[in-house]
Amino acid sequence: MTKIKLALAQINTKLGDVDANLEKHLDLIERARARETDLILFPELSLTGYTLQDLTPSVAHRPSADDPIFAPLLKASHEIDMVVGFVDEDERHRFYIADAYLSKGEVVHVHHKVYLPTYGLFDEGRFFAWGDSIRAFDTRFGRVGMLICEDFWHISPPYLLWLDGADILLLTSASPGRGLKDDDRLESARWVEHTNRAYANLFTCFVAHSNRVGYEDGLNFWGGSTVYDPNGELLAKGPYHEEALSFVELDLNQLHRTRARLPLLRDERTALVQRELERILNGKGHTGR
């Protein structure tokens, strides 16, 4: 498969009402399926809403066929692949901000958010456990990687996914809008767009980002979901602050063309990185985490 039809589901959610959010997912999945979409990407915590606080334990689900929320999603995944955002509760009752990749009735991969912003307006570390792994995984479109919001405000997670073989980064967020200035977009929107475009350039890969819209109390979520190709060209963009289902076709042969011109992946000195990282991290002043 060299061409993928991707849908970015830029949605609002009901805070803590998983059943209502599931209905919306199934509706959009059906609309995307009717347009012969291969993959639909929902935002961070798309099944629960973002500012969960003490709601966290009551909205958690296990991504399995016997879960009442995942059963219908897994059923729908026979016809269309999907990434959904949810709260994952592990066997020992730790709660994670999670994305699940579902395909052909199977849970292909679950990513637990590894960076939980706990500063400024954010308080995720108070309610959630830190994810502990960053892994690319194989899909019917090739190898991809998923990251959630703050994960890609740090440079190392996308870098690790790149080295682990991901040619498509699937990024999800519920990014609260902030930094209103005399500019055509919010400061937070500009930051994310710059950064995602830079990843596409630096890693010569596809970068797809699905961001939430709507409000939670005074917070606004700005949408503006984007897809960049391996040249850093913008292929699609959702509107700011409005719900949208945007469709875009990814031509995977662009990876071949870009990397023939610009062999950044071929030339990446991973052993050098490893040596220097070991030296730096084993040196004085580094305690590691």
Place this chain on the structure above:
Amino acid sequence: MTKSNLSINTDLARKILTGFIKSELSRVGFNKAVIGLSGGIDSALSLTLTAEAIGKENVLAIRMPYKASSQDSLDHAQTLIEQLGVQSLTIPITEMADPLIALDSEISKTRKGNIMARCRMIVLYDQSESFGGLVIGTSNKTEILLGYSTIFGDSASAINPIGDLYKTQVRQLSRAMGVPDSIVDKAPSADLWANQTDENELGFTYEEVDKLFYLLIDQRYRVEECVDAGFDESFVRSVLKRVQRNQFKRMMPPIAKVSNRTIGYDFLYLRDWGT
């Protein structure tokens, strides 16, 4: 003092703030709103945003003059009501306020002002019930920080669309949204007594203090850095002191914690819980 650029994209502000009003009303089952319209710029902007967000027919603007209120204020409010085509009521508060004021012949201007502000709050919340709309706030970021308001009076509201805009930005957005010049250009006044103006009472201009707030609050400058940026040190310290002293007006009253789970400390849900 070139570091404080308070200029905003008014189209974007308009989109976010009208979206906020629409969302935060409708998700709790309301499609109507009530606003006290003083004739000043803050309530004019809140009203304009609300009318755009939910439709003029769903908005009730209420003028609540006291006998000492200026005729200009009433007229300016009326001009905006007619311009926007919103529903309106005029409910004078003199007969509510005067019996209480008359109990003490020595009553201070501040106490009288507070009584008026709280009478208006009572009228708004009464009309909220009768009209079936939520009370929209009209306090801007500058006055919230300065604590230049009456607690449980003009600061009382269900939601506040303009509380993160400095006065300077309120002016910019008001102009962009067509609030009449007569309202935008006049000296800001609480109009609690004749010839009162905010800037006389505060001892500095909004433009001046907004520039300072932008550095101090938004850009997290330390006092010394504000002084380096050209602000007088005693001005910076007195403003900071004022912000600190008025923190109580910005918070729910603290609850004394005795149990394992206490409202405000470890019982944490957004207002939008379940919506």
